[in-house]
Amino acid sequence: MGGRPRTPSKTKELKGTKRKDRINDKEPVPVLGLIKPPAYFDKEQKAIFKEALEYLKGLGVVGVSDAFQLEMFTVTFCKWRETVQNLAESGDSYVSEKKGGGEMERMRPLVQQRNELTRQLNSMMQTMGFSPAARSKLSSDNTDPGKSLDDWLESDVH
Numbered sequence: 103m104g105g106r107p108r109t110p111s112k113t114k115e116l117k118g119t120k121r122k123d124r125i126n127d128k129e130p131v132p133v134l135g136l137i138k139p140p141a142y143f144d145k146e147q148k149a150i151f152k153e154a155l156e157y158l159k160g161l162g163v164v165g166v167s168d169a170f171q172l173e174m175f176t177v178t179f180c181k182w183r184e185t186v187q188n189l190a191e192s193g194d195s196y197v198s199e200k201k202g203g204g205e206m207e208r209m210r211p212l213v214q215q216r217n218e219l220t221r222q223l224n225s226m227m228q229t230m231g232f233s234p235a236a237r238s239k240l241s242s243d244n245t246d247p248g249k250s251l252d253d254w255l256e257s258d259v260h
């Protein structure tokens with residue numbers, strides 16, 4: 103199926119763009135329920151998963167079916183953070199010797215990994231409502247969603 107992905111009715115409602123003539127009457131409704139982090143997650147991953155889940159609950163845009171997306175986000179976020187920390191310690195580049203003599207500065211392979219993880223995270227954050235642009239398209243009756251995204255990103259949890 104080509105073209106743009108369909109926007110869920112709940113998202114249209116939050117954006118204020120919901121129109122009766124463009125609503126899918128047979129659209130599945132997300133099932134609300136207990137969402138737990140996967141058993142294999144370590145302490146940091148569980149904390150990030152729970153924080154992200156609470157943030158999304160505050161926006162009113164999360165259901166049980168989103169657990170897999172949240173799992174992918176958490177794994178990618180933790181790998182991105184680890185890569186950024188490694189680059190902060192080692193630097194983005196290193197010096198190597200040329201075969202003919204002299205030195206050459208090279209980019210570390212982790213830089214490419216960081217860039218790819220950043221691209222993936224940006225895409226996920228846009229889809230899930232974590233980015234400022236994505237949030238600006240939503241409106242909610244919940245005026246106190248708890249911790250803001252900025253507070254969440256600045257917290258000691260991660």
